[in-house]
Amino acid sequence: MDGRGGKSVVVVGAGIVGAASAYFLAQSGFRVRLIEAKAPAAAASGAADGAVSVASKRPGPMMTTALAGIALYRQLDEEGLFAGLFKQRPTVMVAEDESEVESLTGHADALAGEGMALRRIEGEALRRYLPDVSSGVRLAIEVGNEGHAIGYEIVRRLIAASGVAVERDTTVHGLVESASGRSVAAVATSRGRVEADHFVIAAGGGSADLIGLSGIVRPRKGQLAVTERSPTLNAALPGALMSCRYLLSKDAIAGAAGTAARRFGLVVDPLRTGQFLIGGTREETADTGNDLAAIRHMLASAVRLLPPLARLRVIRVFSGVRSATRDGLPIIGRMPGRDNLVVATGFEGDGICLGPLVGQAVGRIVAGVPSELDLRPFAPDRFGQRSLVA
Ligand SMILES: Cc1cc2nc3c(=O)[nH]c(=O)nc-3n(C[C@H](O)[C@H](O)[C@H](O)COP(=O)(O)OP(=O)(O)OC[C@H]3O[C@@H](n4cnc5c(N)ncnc54)[C@H](O)[C@@H]3O)c2cc1C
Known part of the structure; x- marks a missing residue:
């Protein structure tokens, strides 16, 4: 130009x-x-949160565009504009019960059909790959070539x-x-x-x-938490852990009295700093602010998935409002x-x-x-x- x-x-x-x-x-x-x-x-x-990711997308225009979005992050990182800001890491989607395994397998087939680089990990290999995650996890799908950036x-x-x-x-x-x-x-x-x-x-x-x-265009709030640093636990995690519930959105609880119902999609992201970012909610409201019920639910789910997180202190919680279209x-x-x-x-x-x-x-x-x-x-x-x- x-x-x-x-x-x-x-x-x-x-x-x-x-x-x-x-x-x-x-x-x-x-x-x-x-x-x-x-x-x-x-x-x-x-x-x-800052996932530069295509893992949770369904095939279609959003997946195609997100793939191009990730490629541009990589390019701008290599060219120096994003130097030090873009952490390349995979997303690891995990399934616990039978229905989650079935959904995740279907989703992985769809991603593979679009030519995405995936790895299916189960059994003993899964324990070696994710030694710190709950023994309830039965299947992991690693989606490569993804990353994270702080907005x-x-x-x-x-x-x-x-x-x-x-x-x-x-x-x-x-x-x-x-x-x-x-x-x-x-x-x-x-x-x-x-x-x-x-x-x-x-x-x-x-x-x-x-x-x-x-x-x-409608507001959709999300709440997130950040832990203190734990470089050893952080380094042991190959990438962001994404519960299959994120795809199913079945992990919903009613909001506190007078507030809208909300959905939870659990993501535990090991940040460049050695901290963990834990998220998040989807709530049909423009109100900002955090509430204890949501944070407690998110943290309990995170600890259930990655038990050593229980040793870490949460140092910050925050919320933001997404703009969702019809x-x-x-x-x-x-x-x-x-x-x-x-x-x-x-x-x-x-x-x-x-x-x-x-x-x-x-x-x-x-x-x-x-x-x-x-x-x-x-x-x-x-x-x-x-x-x-x-
Ligand atoms: C909890 C949460 C988690 C998220 N996680 C991820 C994730 O993992 N990965 C991902 O890709 N995305 C994620 N997102 C989404 C992402 O943050 C947004 O899609 C993105 O930031 C939108 O950017 P934007 O520039 O369109 O809007 P915004 O960042 O909202 O910026 C709009 C700006 O316009 C200004 N403005 C508004 N009205 C006016 C006006 N009338 N005059 C002048 N200025 C005005 C505002 O002050 C604001 O600064 C998440 C969002 C939330 C809330």
């Missing part, structure tokens, strides 16, 4: 998608303004490398239509109007209201009827994995360069709604 004559772009939202968009646009010679209501990674990107570290690196100064504490309240009515002229912000040639809405859960997709797919592309407006939102639990790739795709869309990705399943017009421009 060339300099595009130094045209200007406003990117709304400094999460991983906005930061990556700003980076790739700046690389292509656009003059970028990155407008953020709070601070970089203040929302989901700063409160995520806010990636955001910080992308913004620093882009050379773009984040305009913090600046909320975009609406879009201002051009005289022709076919494009956007400016965004109305809490600090006044900002004009540009192009606009990118990458505001996570704040995107829907700006582009008339309220009701299509059909489970993100929204990426030009908004219908607005030539210079691109949206990228609705990444639910996949935005850390997909963020850099989507930023690259957004850069290409804005520049008018054909994308290497098939973005048709993610088209914003699939909901039959038009963008709202105030």
